[in-house]
Amino acid sequence: MAVKKMGLKQKYAHLTRGLDWETSYQKMDDVFPYDQFEGIKITDWSKWEDPFRLTMDAYWKFQAEKERKLYAVIDAFAQNNGQLNVSDARYINVLKLFLTGVSPLEYQAHRGFAFTGRHMRGVGPRIAAQMQSLDELRHFQTQAHTISHYNKFFDGIAEFQHMHDRVWYLSVPKSFFDDARAAGPFEFMIAIGFAFEYVLTNLLFVPFMSGAAYNGDMSTVTFGFSAQSDESRHMTLGIEVIKFLLEQHPDNLPIVQKWVDKWFWRGFKVLGLVAMMMDYMLPKKVMSWKEAWEIYFTEAGGSLFTDLERYGLKVPKYADVATEMAEHISHQNWAVFYQYTHAAAFHTWTPDKEHLDWLSEKYPNTFDKYYRPRWEMWAKMDEEGKRFYNMALPQLCQTCQIPMAYTEPGDPTQIAFRCTEWNGEMYHFCSDGCKDIFDDEPEKYAQSWLPVHQIFQGNCGGPTVPDVLNWYRLNVGADNMDYVGSPDEQVWNSWKGKAPAEAAE
Amino acid sequence: MTVEIKTIDFEPKRQTFGHVARRIGEGKPATRYQEAVLDVQATANFHYKPLWEPEFWQYDEGKTKVVMEDWYKPLDPRQFYYATYNISRANMNQSNERNFTFVEDKGLLEKLPQETKDVLINRLIPVRHLHWGANMNMSEICQRGYGTAVTSPCIFSAGDHLGMAQIIGRIGLELDGQTGDGLETAKTAWMNDASWQGIRKLIEDTLVLKDWFELFVAQTLGVNAIVFDYIYNGQDDAFGAASLPISMLTEFVSDWSKDEVKWSDNVIKVVAAESAGNKATVSEWAKKWIAAAQDALTPFAGADAAKAQADKVRDKAKKLGLEI
Amino acid sequence: MAQIASITLYQNDEARPVMEAILQDNPTARVLNMPGAVKIDVDDELVINRATVEEKLGSEWDPQQIHMVLISMAGNLDEDDDRITLSWKH
Numbered sequence: 054m055a056v057k058k059m060g061l062k063q064k065y066a067h068l069t070r071g072l073d074w075e076t077s078y079q080k081m082d083d084v085f086p087y088d089q090f091e092g093i094k095i096t097d098w099s100k101w102e103d104p105f106r107l108t109m110d111a112y113w114k115f116q117a118e119k120e121r122k123l124y125a126v127i128d129a130f131a132q133n134n135g136q137l138n139v140s141d142a143r144y145i146n147v148l149k150l151f152l153t154g155v156s157p158l159e160y161q162a163h164r165g166f167a168f169t170g171r172h173m174r175g176v177g178p179r180i181a182a183q184m185q186s187l188d189e190l191r192h193f194q195t196q197a198h199t200i201s202h203y204n205k206f207f208d209g210i211a212e213f214q215h216m217h218d219r220v221w222y223l224s225v226p227k228s229f230f231d232d233a234r235a236a237g238p239f240e241f242m243i244a245i246g247f248a249f250e251y252v253l254t255n256l257l258f259v260p261f262m263s264g265a266a267y268n269g270d271m272s273t274v275t276f277g278f279s280a281q282s283d284e285s286r287h288m289t290l291g292i293e294v295i296k297f298l299l300e301q302h303p304d305n306l307p308i309v310q311k312w313v314d315k316w317f318w319r320g321f322k323v324l325g326l327v328a329m330m331m332d333y334m335l336p337k338k339v340m341s342w343k344e345a346w347e348i349y350f351t352e353a354g355g356s357l358f359t360d361l362e363r364y365g366l367k368v369p370k371y372a373d374v375a376t377e378m379a380e381h382i383s384h385q386n387w388a389v390f391y392q393y394t395h396a397a398a399f400h401t402w403t404p405d406k407e408h409l410d411w412l413s414e415k416y417p418n419t420f421d422k423y424y425r426p427r428w429e430m431w432a433k434m435d436e437e438g439k440r441f442y443n444m445a446l447p448q449l450c451q452t453c454q455i456p457m458a459y460t461e462p463g464d465p466t467q468i469a470f471r472c473t474e475w476n477g478e479m480y481h482f483c484s485d486g487c488k489d490i491f492d493d494e495p496e497k498y499a500q501s502w503l504p505v506h507q508i509f510q511g512n513c514g515g516p517t518v519p520d521v522l523n524w525y526r527l528n529v530g531a532d533n534m535d536y537v538g539s540p541d542e543q544v545w546n547s548w549k550g551k552a553p554a555e556a557a558e
Numbered sequence: 559m560t561v562e563i564k565t566i567d568f569e570p571k572r573q574t575f576g577h578v579a580r581r582i583g584e585g586k587p588a589t590r591y592q593e594a595v596l597d598v599q600a601t602a603n604f605h606y607k608p609l610w611e612p613e614f615w616q617y618d619e620g621k622t623k624v625v626m627e628d629w630y631k632p633l634d635p636r637q638f639y640y641a642t643y644n645i646s647r648a649n650m651n652q653s654n655e656r657n658f659t660f661v662e663d664k665g666l667l668e669k670l671p672q673e674t675k676d677v678l679i680n681r682l683i684p685v686r687h688l689h690w691g692a693n694m695n696m697s698e699i700c701q702r703g704y705g706t707a708v709t710s711p712c713i714f715s716a717g718d719h720l721g722m723a724q725i726i727g728r729i730g731l732e733l734d735g736q737t738g739d740g741l742e743t744a745k746t747a748w749m750n751d752a753s754w755q756g757i758r759k760l761i762e763d764t765l766v767l768k769d770w771f772e773l774f775v776a777q778t779l780g781v782n783a784i785v786f787d788y789i790y791n792g793q794d795d796a797f798g799a800a801s802l803p804i805s806m807l808t809e810f811v812s813d814w815s816k817d818e819v820k821w822s823d824n825v826i827k828v829v830a831a832e833s834a835g836n837k838a839t840v841s842e843w844a845k846k847w848i849a850a851a852q853d854a855l856t857p858f859a860g861a862d863a864a865k866a867q868a869d870k871v872r873d874k875a876k877k878l879g880l881e882i
Numbered sequence: 883m884a885q886i887a888s889i890t891l892y893q894n895d896e897a898r899p900v901m902e903a904i905l906q907d908n909p910t911a912r913v914l915n916m917p918g919a920v921k922i923d924v925d926d927e928l929v930i931n932r933a934t935v936e937e938k939l940g941s942e943w944d945p946q947q948i949h950m951v952l953i954s955m956a957g958n959l960d961e962d963d964d965r966i967t968l969s970w971k972h
Contacts, residue, residue: 059736061946061963067738068727071745072690078762087610104959107946109721110651115949117648120641134568160598160706164616167701167713171694180720183697186713191640194594197575201593205570212576218602228605234616235606255954266917274918278892281953289959353956356885360958360970502603526576544571 065106070099073176087172091237094302098175101297104289105181112184116191123195123279130272131202140268141336142207142545143536146399147264148200148273149209150334153398154226154326155257156196157217161230162245163189169238178297181290182242188283195276202272207541208531209398215526216398219513221504222326222390224454228501229323233316235497240312242294248316248369251291252357254284255349256324260331263339292357299364306365311493317369318486322453325382329390332383332412333404341415346379371486374462380416381465384424389458391431392443396518398527400536403432423465440535444518446505451480452487452498459483475499581630594639596630598706619704622771624829624836629705632828634821636711643714646817647721654725654810666803667732674800675733675740681796682804683730683744684754685789688781689723691761695777702770711821718818722811729807753858757785760854764847771829772843778822780847783871786815788859792867827878841880848872848882884925885970887957893920897951899938900930907934919953927969928957 059067076084088095107115129135139145163186170182204210217223233244262277295313298305328342340348350372358368387401394401404412409428412420431441447456461467471482475495482488491498507513514524522529531540573579574588577597582588604615614621619629626632638646661667667675696716703709727741734740748754761781767773790811794801805812830840852868859867872882889904891897893915904922905911907929914921922928935943945966957968 078759113647117644171697231605
């Protein structure tokens with residue numbers, strides 16, 4: 054009797070779905086203690102649709118092949134001193150920001166998906182989450198391995214792990230992920246799986262990788278694209294989670310909507326660092342942040358939220374404010390780092406004339422009016438030997454932890470301040486979005502480890518700026534300050550001053 | 559005449575990241591394993607207590623009773639990071655895959671008498687559920703544990719158990735003519751047959767453990783060393799003519815178990831050797847879970863075989879420095 | 883406004899037969915070339931047929947091999963032994 058070959062869907066179902074069982078020697082609620090308290094109602098886990106049906110053997114095979122290819126490129130890059138091919142050593146600062154700010158989040162995602170991969174009751178989503186946990190570990194490790202070569206020659210990279218837990222601006226991405234890790238399993242899936250991986254990830258990776266490609270960094274392009282093929286699986290998990298939760302019970306809608314609103318706003322604030330990278334830090338520009346926002350949020354997000362309308366889910370609250378902010382956020386962020394360059398572990402610079410013209414062209418509504426004059430003034434002060442530094446410690450937003458430097462919606466000349474009194478204390482926010490998040494869970498956000506508060510409380514190495522920088526393990530005079538005059542610039546010029554290779558006589 | 563190529567002087571300013579250099583010594587190049595693993599997990603200045611377990615931070619040394627001065631002592635002798643792990647498993651599986659093709663081509667399972675097939679469906683195929691329980695435990699240790707040195711191999715192990723559950727599932731489908739009926743029968747056996755109930759109880763009891771290092775001991779010295787080892791290596795007589803094709807189709811499992819034990823034994827050895835307190839705690843756990851696994855195996859294997867299996871593990875535990 | 887189903891692939895030899903198959907089977911497809919990558923957009927639904935890829939490739943192709951060349955995608959995914967579909971239809 055000839056056996057009919059089983060179809061992919063059916064085979065995958067047999068090899069995964071039946072694996073779990075209803076425990077009877079221990080209560081199911083003890084085996085899965087965390088999936089009830091958020092109020093999400095799941096009536097039938099078997100309704101979960103597996104988007105990609107990868108069995109573990111296929112996973113190993115594809116991932117091994119991807120890794121072989123990637124490490125071949127990383128090895129070749131190191132052997133050939135590929136760092137010589139980047140457009141300019143200013144570009145390396147993008148990698149510094151990435152490794153200190155983003156790579157540790159990949160690691161957090163690895164542990165977070167191990168949590169949801171263990172603690173959601175359904176076998177389908179659990180397997181997808183476990184594979185994502187593996188992938189996220191991959192992303193952290195390939196990023197560390199790729200950037201390791203740059204670390205051998207450039208400053209500001211070596212202490213990324215130590216800095217991520219301590220440095221003032223790195224508490225922005227760190228608190229973002231701590232927030233998701235501290236949430237329940239369903240909120241984590243919506244926060245990271247949906248809001249970050251599905252709605253916002255293209256805004257992080259596509260500009261970052263295209264930026265690397267335009268600026269001659271082939272090893273980063275390779276790990277970026279290679280990671281991105283995993284992201285496609287993660288995106289399908291993110292969209293499946295939200296559809297599944299919304300289909301399971303109507304009571305889930307308000308909870309999910311609140312999470313979507315919150316995590317959209319949290320993600321948008323973190324991505325302000327990417328905005329600054331695109332508009333200011335890439336020596337060769339790919340596209341402006343505003344353009345990226347239009348393509349990857351307004352357009353792509355538009356299709357997505359149209360699709361989700363049938364469940365009653367709306368476009369995230371304050372999406373309109375974020376879109377308006379796309380005209381401002383990169384300029385305001387780079388200005389913060391320029392003023393605090395002495396306390397940052399990457400280099401800053403004022404944009405030159407060509408760069409200013411590009412910004413004027415890309416931001417016709419705002420740049421000439423609000424931002425160009427400031428850069429021109431600061432450049433002039435610098436020329437006169439009066440380079441502007443801000444020595445006062447900034448006030449931070451209690452929620453997103455970014456210095457309070459953002460302006461009012463509708464009025465870019467006015468700094469936005471919001472506050473809430475809770476439990477006899479006053480808490481400050483940069484925006485309505487951040488205030489709403491606090492007001493919904495004040496007991497959570499009152500705990501924030503705010504770097505400036507911590508410095509004043511004496512928890513960061515001492516009372517003076519040098520004490521704090523020392524505690525950060527920030528190598529003063531090498532890791533910080535302007536690019537011009539830095540050891541990075543020096544080494545770059547020493548390489549570029551000579552021909553790369555010449556035949557001996 | 560020789561041609562010399564003059565190149566620019568590319569003298570590195572440093573060899574590796576600061577946290578790695580502080581462990582291996584300044585000026586030394588680091589391995590990829592070291593850069594991928596050492597001090598990777600965050601340790602300080604967390605922002606919010608988890609809503610689901612507010613008594614701890616998400617990474618908290620207090621989630622186990624054993625105490626390490628440094629959780630980067632129990633390293634992985636295989637030096638696995640993501641790439642080397644996946645390449646190793648892809649290679650192991652490639653060879654297993656060839657065996658599947660061979661067994662299918664020759665009809666080695668198909669041609670078995672029905673009673674032998676029934677033995678396999680009742681005494682081998684249900685083990686895929688035990689792998690799934692083991693997968694849950696290793697994911698749990700990965701999320702709950704402390705320090706990347708221990709936690710990252712755990713997610714690899716979780717992936718391994720899922721892969722092995724699926725290998726067993728495929729064998730089930732070979733036996734039942736690709737209908738899934740054999741998998742159903744096997745699940746019924748897992749849920750109801752007296753022979754499996756000790757084993758099912760054992761794994762369910764581990765699923766509710768809160769101390770992640772106790773869970774590590776229970777999983778590796780109890781479930782792996784006693785139960786899995788017996789199921790895969792103790793049933794040749796029961797499997798009869800099927801034992802050869804089954805050992806071919808489970809070649810991955812036997813490769814895996816040799817590989818896994820190198821790592822898991824080392825973790826237990828290093829943690830127990832840290833202090834008298836750890837040694838006593840780990841020894842207690844080992845005693846308890848070896849005994850529990852022996853009891854669990856008894857209805858499946860008979861009292862003598864279960865005892866022999868457990869005694870073997872007791873000897874091994876002593877070699878790891880435990881007092882049993 | 884039409885919802886856009888989209889796939890982004892590597893710009894390399896391995897991906898080329900897949901890209902050609904998509905263009906053949908989705909006549910309204912629009913192509914955006916980027917450094918190292920190519921983005922293909924189709925209104926509402928994008929289909930990749932195993933048979934077409936195999937014809938372009940001249941050998942067997944398992945739709946799961948898409949993982950080797952995939953960078954990003956948009957739309958709800960459905961895969962089986964013969965095709966991959968990205969779609970906003972319900």
